[in-house]
Amino acid sequence: MAEGDRRQFFRRVRTTLAGAAAAVAAPAGFTLDTTKVQGAVAREYGARSRYETLKRWITPARFLGSTASWTPLGELNGIITPSSLHYERHHGGVPDIDPASHQFLIHGLVERPLVFSLAQLQRFPITQRICFLECSGNSYTEWRTPSAPSVQRSHGLTSCSEWSGVRLKTLLAEAGVMTEASWVVAEGADGAAMTRSIPLAKCLDDVLVAYAQNGEALRPEQGYPLRLIVPGFEGSINVKWLRRLKIVDQPYYSREETSKYTDLLPDGRAREFTFTMEAKSVITAPSAGMRLSGAGFHEVRGLAWSGRGAITRVEVSADGGEHWQDATLHGPVLPICHTRFTCPWEWDGTPTALLSRCTDETGYVQPTREQLRSVRGDKSFYHYNGIQSWRIGADGTVTNG
Numbered sequence: 001m002a003e004g005d006r007r008q009f010f011r012r013v014r015t016t017l018a019g020a021a022a023a024v025a026a027p028a029g030f031t032l033d034t035t036k037v038q039g040a041v042a043r044e045y046g047a048r049s050r051y052e053t054l055k056r057w058i059t060p061a062r063f064l065g066s067t068a069s070w071t072p073l074g075e076l077n078g079i080i081t082p083s084s085l086h087y088e089r090h091h092g093g094v095p096d097i098d099p100a101s102h103q104f105l106i107h108g109l110v111e112r113p114l115v116f117s118l119a120q121l122q123r124f125p126i127t128q129r130i131c132f133l134e135c136s137g138n139s140y141t142e143w144r145t146p147s148a149p150s151v152q153r154s155h156g157l158t159s160c161s162e163w164s165g166v167r168l169k170t171l172l173a174e175a176g177v178m179t180e181a182s183w184v185v186a187e188g189a190d191g192a193a194m195t196r197s198i199p200l201a202k203c204l205d206d207v208l209v210a211y212a213q214n215g216e217a218l219r220p221e222q223g224y225p226l227r228l229i230v231p232g233f234e235g236s237i238n239v240k241w242l243r244r245l246k247i248v249d250q251p252y253y254s255r256e257e258t259s260k261y262t263d264l265l266p267d268g269r270a271r272e273f274t275f276t277m278e279a280k281s282v283i284t285a286p287s288a289g290m291r292l293s294g295a296g297f298h299e300v301r302g303l304a305w306s307g308r309g310a311i312t313r314v315e316v317s318a319d320g321g322e323h324w325q326d327a328t329l330h331g332p333v334l335p336i337c338h339t340r341f342t343c344p345w346e347w348d349g350t351p352t353a354l355l356s357r358c359t360d361e362t363g364y365v366q367p368t369r370e371q372l373r374s375v376r377g378d379k380s381f382y383h384y385n386g387i388q389s390w391r392i393g394a395d396g397t398v399t400n401g
Contacts, residue, residue, distance in 0.1 A: 056085055057152055066091045066192075068135070069221075070156030073303060074284045079338040080130070081159035083214045088221040089135050089157065091256075092191025095241055099225035102189070104209070108247035111176030118211060118225050124166040127208060129231065131336045132305050134158035134277045136234035136261050140381040142369070142388060146400045151287040154388065154400070158305065160338040163229045165210035168203050168245075177247055185246045185254075186228055186239040196237045197251035197273075198230060206231050209242065231336045232307030233275045234383070236261055266377035277307035279366050280385040281314055281341070281358035292396035295349035300327070303338050306360035310335040313359040316343040320353040320389070327356070335361070347392065353401050354390045 054076075056069035068089040071081055081087075099118045107113040138157035141148040148154030177200070184203045188194040198207070208229040211218060218224040223240030230238050236256055251257065251273070263271040281304035286292055300318075304311045310333055315324040327343040341356070357366040369386035389401030 054085065056087070057156065068157060070152050071159045072152045073156055073158075073282070074151045074287050074290070076284075079160050079303075079332070079334075079340060080214065081161055081338075083161065083216070083219055083222070086159040086161060086213070086219075086222060087133070087135065087157045089137075089235060090190060090192075090221070090240070091194060094221045095190050096220065097189060097225060097241060102225050102243070104226055104242060105244040106171060106175045106247070107244065108185075109178040109181040109249065110172075110247050111178065112174070114171070114175050116171075121166055121171075121209065121211065121226070124170055126164055127167050128162055128164045129206075129208065129229075130160065130162045130334055131229065131231040132158055132160040132338050133229075133235050133238055134280075134305070134307075136236065136274070136277070136382045138235075139280075139282075139384050139386075139388070142386065142400075143381040143384045144378060146389070148288065148400055150289040151282060151284050154288070155282045157235070158338075160305075161213050162215070163208055163210040164212035164215075165208040165226075165229070168207040168209055168228075169205070171209060172203065172247075175247075180249050181247045183248050183251050185248055185252045186237075186242060187244050187246070188223075188239045189241040189243040194236070194239055194241075194256065195252065195254040196239055196256055197248075197254065198228075198233075198237060199275075200247070202230065202233070202275075232277060234261065234277055237275065261382055263376060263380040263382055266379070270380075274383050277305075277383070278385045279306035279308070279311070279358050279360040279364050280304065281311075281356045281366055282388045283316070283354050283356050283390060286354065286392070286398045287390050288398055288400045290398045292347065292392065292398070294396065295347050298345050298347055300343040300345050300354060300356075302327075302341050302356050304329075304341055304356070304358035305336075305338050306358070306362075306364070307336060308364065309361040310337075311339040311358050312361050314339075314341040314343075315357050316341075316345070317355045318345050318347075318352060321355050321387075324357070349394065351394050352392050354392065355387050355401075357387050 059068040071087045104116045135157035139155050182200050184198045186196050210227050210229045226242040227240040228238050283302040285301045304314050314327040316327050317324045327341040330340040333339050359365045372386050391399045391401040
């Protein structure tokens with residue numbers, strides 16, 4: 001946007017905002033209600049106001065209780081997802097585990113097999129880090145024909161939290177990893193015995209054995225009492241209800257890394273171990289299911305993230321991708337975290353489409369659906385990070401584009 005156009009745009013924005021302020025000015029004779037209301041007594045564990053009804057959307061259960069819950073991205077603020085609204089995916093129900101009796105084993109190609117209780121793990125130096133988690137099936141509805149009725153149901157399988165626990169590198173040092181080791185197999189204590197293979201190099205880098213989320217103990221659906229946090233890697237590899245790690249010299253090719261979470265290519269081969277979640281962004285407001293109040297100034301808001309590092313740029317298009325404008329990134333802008341962005345937009349009242357695309361610190365630019373399908377074909381839906389479009393109708397109705 002040229003400097004003259006920019007100044008003219010912001011003059012219009014200031015005029016629009018001034019008009020909005022006048023619309024809520026106190027009417028003549030207005031008297032503020034100053035009645036004192038006796039409040040309730042304090043609770044031992046806090047609860048939200050009864051007027052707040054935000055909730056996750058639950059995928060209808062399939063077999064053995066396998067289901068997922070989707071975060072309401074469009075109604076949240078900041079980058080930290082409340083624990084109660086963090087997305088969740090499980091394959092065999094949420095187990096009820098007594099932390100006093102739970103044991104965590106490290107064995108295999110180690111000099112000293114070790115068993116830890118939760119209390120013993122909590123004696124090690126604590127590490128905290130903020131990072132996002134994303135199911136590799138997130139936005140799968142958009143891969144072939146965009147169909148989700150809201151941003152919650154298109155992109156809600158990602159959330160961002162502060163995790164606390166022990167660096168896995170520290171525990172592996174205690175066990176003494178043998179030189180021939182190159183992989184770690186993680187297993188959960190859930191009904192599906194969720195099992196994933198992880199490169200040893202990653203485990204010696206930034207992986208956490210976590211026991212807390214957002215300052216308190218993990219919630220049962222988040223893996224209580226222990227889970228792995230593998231920053232930047234697909235959600236299913238962050239094994240919940242963690243009960244053992246086996247150090248090995250090759251991957252195990254479990255169900256979740258062969259028949260599931262792989263990408264079938266046009267030539268019949270399948271990509272396996274697509275660990276890292278690539279750069280992705282989505283406009284959360286306005287988004288499908290919402291309705292603009294009318295022409296004039298609107299602030300476009302959204303989220304961007306990358307499993308390879310920090311987001312460095314987000315661009316927004318208000319004309320279906322013909323022209324792009326840099327959005328403002330709101331701090332903190334952290335690596336492997338959700339990043340908030342906003343962009344001013346003055347809608348002229350005609351039908352259009354809103355899009356966003358992001359760039360991460362490696363220089364990777366979020367691709368279009370067409371670019372992805374030209375490489376992958378159309379037989380796989382995992383690891384989809386294409387640009388999302390929201391259509392704006394003349395009446396302000398926002399639908400999936």
